[in-house]
Amino acid sequence: MNPKEEKTFLMIKPDGVRKGLIGEVVKRIEQRDLKIVGLEMVYPTEQQIDDHYPKDEKWIERLGNKTLGTYEKYGFDPVAELGTDNPLEIGKMVRGWIVKYMTSAPLVKMVVQGIHAIDMVRKIAGTTIPSQADMGTIRGDFSADSPILANKEKRAIMNLVHASETQEEANHEVKLWFSHNQIFDYKRFGVDED
Secondary structure: OOHHHOEEEEEEOHHHHHOOOHHHHHHHHHHOOOEEEEEEEEOOOHHHHHHHOOOOHHHHHHHHHHHHHHHHHHOOOHHHHHOOOOHHHHHHHHHHHHHHHHOOOOEEEEEEEOOOHHHHHHHHHOOOOHHHOOOOOHHHHHOOOOHHHHHHOOOOOOOOEEEOOOHHHHHHHHHHHOOHHHOOOOOOOOOOOO
8 A cells, every 4th residue: 555545534523523623623634735535524323432432341441440540640539439449340431421422412524544644643633631732733722621520520531533543443443434435536736746
C-alpha cells in the first residue's frame, strides 16, 4: 500500500457536535494535507456504540484501573463514590456511561486518508484527557473536561473526538461504521498530484 493511502477512523462525539465544532475539525484535518474519504452524521444506536467499544474483560478492567488511578491521584474514595473498588465492576460502570454519552446526540463519523493518517489524526486531536491536551489540538483548544469531574458526575469524559489508535483498530472501526461504497477515491489538489 502506498503511504498516502493509509486510512483511519475519526468520530466527532456528541459534545463536539453540540459545540458546533464539525467544521473546525474538518478544517484541521484538511489543513494537514489529509483527505476525508468518508463522512456522515448519524444518531447511533446503543448496539452500534456497544460494537464500537471492546467488550473483553481485559479492556474493561483496564478502564476500571484507569478510573481507580484517577480517584487515587485526586484523593477520592472509589467505594464511597461508586460503591466498589473492584476494577472490573468499575470498568463496566464506566463503559455504560460511555454508551449513554455516545447515544445522547448525533455524531459525525469519517474516514481520513493520508501519510501517517493514524498518527497525524491523533496528534491533531490531542491527548485523551482534555485538561492535559496541548493548546493547538482540538481537545486542548475546545475542552477542559477531566476524568475526576466525569467520575464524580458518573458520566463519560467529554473529549470531543475519537481517533483510532492502531492500524488494527482503524481497520475494525472503518469496517464497522462504513460500507465499501461510502468510501470515496478522488484526488486532492496539491496533495495527490505529482
